[in-house]
Amino acid sequence: MQRYILKNKNLITLISGVLIATAFINLWTVGNMDIFVWSLVIASILGAAPIAIQAYQALRVKVVSIDVLVTIAVIGALLIQSYEESAIVTFLFLFGAFLEQRTLNKTRSAIKELTEMAPESALKQMENGEFVEVEVDDVDEGDVLLVKTGAKVPVDGTVLTGEGSINEASITGESLPVGKEKGSNVFAGTILDNGTIQIVADRVGEDTTFGKIIELVEEAQDSKSEAERFIDRFAKYYTPAVLVLAFIVWLFSRDIELAITILVLGCPGALVIGVPVSNVAGIGNGARHGILLKGSEVISDFSRLDTMIFDKTGTLTVGNPSVAEKEYYGDNIDEALGYLASVERESDHPLAKAVLEEIGATTFSPVENTEVVKGGGIVASVNGHKVAVGNLALMEREDIEINEKTRSDVERFEKNGNSLVLTAIDGELKVLMGVRDRIRPGVKEDLQKLKKLGVKNLVMLSGDNQGTVDVVSRELGLTEAHGNMLPEDKAAYVRKLIEEKGQKVAFIGDGVNDSPSLALANIGIAMGSGTDVAIETSDVVLMNSDFSRLPHALGLTKATARNMKQNIFIAVGVVLVLLASLLFSEWMNMSIGMLVHEGSILAVILNGMRLLRYKLR
Known part of the structure; x- marks a missing residue:
C-alpha cells in the first residue's frame, strides 16, 4: 500500500488540488458548507498520506525529516479544525516536491545527455568475414568492427583500414571534426561524420574512455563537499530543534495554531537542497565543455586557488619539439x-x-x-x-x-x-x-585570464635547462620559472608551497611523469586527451588537452562557489523573514508560510541551474 501511494504521489497532488478548487468555488458560488468542509478534509487526508509515509520511513532510521514536521503540523491543523490550512499546506508541499524533481532533473541533464550518447550496438566481423550487428556488450577486445558514416564508434580502438572525420565532442567538448586514418586512435561514443573505417577493439564496456567519463561524472555528482556535509549535520539537529521550539511555544502560549505554524515555517528544505544543486549544475557544465571535475570537494578547493604550477613540455608548449x-x-x-x-x-x-x-x-x-x-x-x-x-x-x-x-x-x-x-x-x-618546442597558441592570453580570475602566482617547473625555461617564462610573463628539476624536485617544491607557505596549489601536467606532483597538489589538473593515467591520477581533466579550457574551469568553480553561498543566503534569509513575520505581523499563517517555503526551494534550484549556461566572460 505504501509503495502504491508513493508511486501515485503526483496523481494524489492533482486530486488534492481539484478538491481544494472545488471547495472554494462552491464557497464563492453555492455556499454549501458541507461540500466546502468535506472537500478540504478529503484533500487534507489524501495529501497527508504520502507525506506521513515518508515521515514514518524517516523515523524508522531515526531521522527527524521535513516530512515529520509537516505531518505533525497537518495533524494539528485537522485537530483544531483548520481545514483550509491543512489542505493547502499538504497540496503546496506535494506540488513543490513535484516542481523540485522536475527542475532537479534538468540540472542533471549533462549526465543524462552523456548516458544517451553511449553506443548500444556494433557491426562485428564474424568468422566468415561478414559484419553482423550485435549489442555493444557482446564486443570483446581484439574484435574487428565496421563503423559507417553517421554511426557512433562503439568502443575504444585503433583504425585498421579506411579514413574519415570524427566528432569527438562527447570526449573532448570540441565539436570540430578530427581526421582519422590507419593507426589513429578512436573513442567510444564519438560519431563518424564521414567516411567508413574498420577498427580493432582495444577497450570495451566500462573500460572505455567514455565509460570512465560517465562513471566519473556520476561519482562527482553524487559526492558531497565539506559544505554539504556540514549542512547535512546541521539539518540533522536543526529539524528536531524546530520541533522542540514548537512544543515549547505551545507549552507556554497554549496556542496550538502558532506552534504548528512554526513547524511549517522552520522547514530547512531550501538549505538542504541549495548546495548540492549548485555543485551538480557546475559539474554538468564542466562535462559539457570537456572538463571533468571530480566531485564537489574539488570545486571548493579549485575556487580558492592562489598558485598554479605548470609543467613545460606538452602543457605550456605544444610538446612537438x-x-x-x-x-x-x-x-x-x-x-x-x-x-x-x-x-x-x-x-x-x-x-x-x-x-x-x-x-x-x-x-x-x-x-x-x-x-x-x-x-x-x-x-x-x-x-x-x-x-x-x-x-x-x-x-x-x-x-x-x-x-x-x-x-x-x-x-x-x-x-x-x-x-x-x-x-x-x-x-x-x-x-x-x-x-x-613551440609555445601553445593562445597560452599567453589564457594565463592573463587566470591572473584576472585571482591566481596570484604562475610558476613553471621543468626538467629542461634554466636558459630554455627562462626564455619561455619571459615570453609568457610567469611569476617564477625553475629548470633542471627531476620529478621528485617538482614534488618537493609543491609540498613546500602547501606545507610551509600555506598556499592553495594546482599542478598542471601530463598525468604521467608528473603524477607525484599531481597527487601532492591541492588540485591536480591533467592535460588528458582521454588517457587512463590522466583520468585516474588527477582531480580535474581537460579531456582534449586544450589549455584554453583552464580559465573556463577556474571561472566555473568560482561561479559555483558563489552560487552555493547565494543559495545558503536565500535559504537562511527566507526562514528568518518567515519567523520574524510570524512574531511581528498579523498576516503570516501556515498556508502563506508553506507557499514561501516552496518558493524558496524553487528559487535556489533555479539559481543553481544558471550554472548550466555559464560561459567565461
Whole structure:
C-alpha cells in the first residue's frame, strides 16, 4: 500500500488540488458548507498520506525529516479544525516536491545527455568475414568492427583500414571534426561524420574512455563537499530543534495554531537542497565543455586557488619539439649520428623523436647494455663503442671533456631557449643539438585570464635547462620559472608551497611523469586527451588537452562557489523573514508560510541551474 501511494504521489497532488478548487468555488458560488468542509478534509487526508509515509520511513532510521514536521503540523491543523490550512499546506508541499524533481532533473541533464550518447550496438566481423550487428556488450577486445558514416564508434580502438572525420565532442567538448586514418586512435561514443573505417577493439564496456567519463561524472555528482556535509549535520539537529521550539511555544502560549505554524515555517528544505544543486549544475557544465571535475570537494578547493604550477613540455608548449640549432665536433660525424639515432630509437621521449627527425635516413646499429640515467639521459654500447646521450649533467657524470668552444656553444644554445642533447662516443663529445618546442597558441592570453580570475602566482617547473625555461617564462610573463628539476624536485617544491607557505596549489601536467606532483597538489589538473593515467591520477581533466579550457574551469568553480553561498543566503534569509513575520505581523499563517517555503526551494534550484549556461566572460 505504501509503495502504491508513493508511486501515485503526483496523481494524489492533482486530486488534492481539484478538491481544494472545488471547495472554494462552491464557497464563492453555492455556499454549501458541507461540500466546502468535506472537500478540504478529503484533500487534507489524501495529501497527508504520502507525506506521513515518508515521515514514518524517516523515523524508522531515526531521522527527524521535513516530512515529520509537516505531518505533525497537518495533524494539528485537522485537530483544531483548520481545514483550509491543512489542505493547502499538504497540496503546496506535494506540488513543490513535484516542481523540485522536475527542475532537479534538468540540472542533471549533462549526465543524462552523456548516458544517451553511449553506443548500444556494433557491426562485428564474424568468422566468415561478414559484419553482423550485435549489442555493444557482446564486443570483446581484439574484435574487428565496421563503423559507417553517421554511426557512433562503439568502443575504444585503433583504425585498421579506411579514413574519415570524427566528432569527438562527447570526449573532448570540441565539436570540430578530427581526421582519422590507419593507426589513429578512436573513442567510444564519438560519431563518424564521414567516411567508413574498420577498427580493432582495444577497450570495451566500462573500460572505455567514455565509460570512465560517465562513471566519473556520476561519482562527482553524487559526492558531497565539506559544505554539504556540514549542512547535512546541521539539518540533522536543526529539524528536531524546530520541533522542540514548537512544543515549547505551545507549552507556554497554549496556542496550538502558532506552534504548528512554526513547524511549517522552520522547514530547512531550501538549505538542504541549495548546495548540492549548485555543485551538480557546475559539474554538468564542466562535462559539457570537456572538463571533468571530480566531485564537489574539488570545486571548493579549485575556487580558492592562489598558485598554479605548470609543467613545460606538452602543457605550456605544444610538446612537438624540433632541432633548431646543431654543432658537430671532430671526425666521423656520420658514424656518430648513426650511433645517436640507434640510441634515440630506443626512447619515446619528445627530444628523441626530434633528434631522429633531424638525422633522417641513416644506418642503425644494435644497442646493448642500455642504462637510463634519471634526469640525465642514456648510456649504452653501440658496435662496441660507449655512447652517452643526454644533457650537460650526464656529460659531467661520464667525465666528458667540455672545452671552451663547446661551453660557449652550450651557453648560446641555452640563451636561445633550446633544450640540449649532447652525444659523446668513447669519452669524446661529437654532437651538440639544440631542440626547441613551440609555445601553445593562445597560452599567453589564457594565463592573463587566470591572473584576472585571482591566481596570484604562475610558476613553471621543468626538467629542461634554466636558459630554455627562462626564455619561455619571459615570453609568457610567469611569476617564477625553475629548470633542471627531476620529478621528485617538482614534488618537493609543491609540498613546500602547501606545507610551509600555506598556499592553495594546482599542478598542471601530463598525468604521467608528473603524477607525484599531481597527487601532492591541492588540485591536480591533467592535460588528458582521454588517457587512463590522466583520468585516474588527477582531480580535474581537460579531456582534449586544450589549455584554453583552464580559465573556463577556474571561472566555473568560482561561479559555483558563489552560487552555493547565494543559495545558503536565500535559504537562511527566507526562514528568518518567515519567523520574524510570524512574531511581528498579523498576516503570516501556515498556508502563506508553506507557499514561501516552496518558493524558496524553487528559487535556489533555479539559481543553481544558471550554472548550466555559464560561459567565461
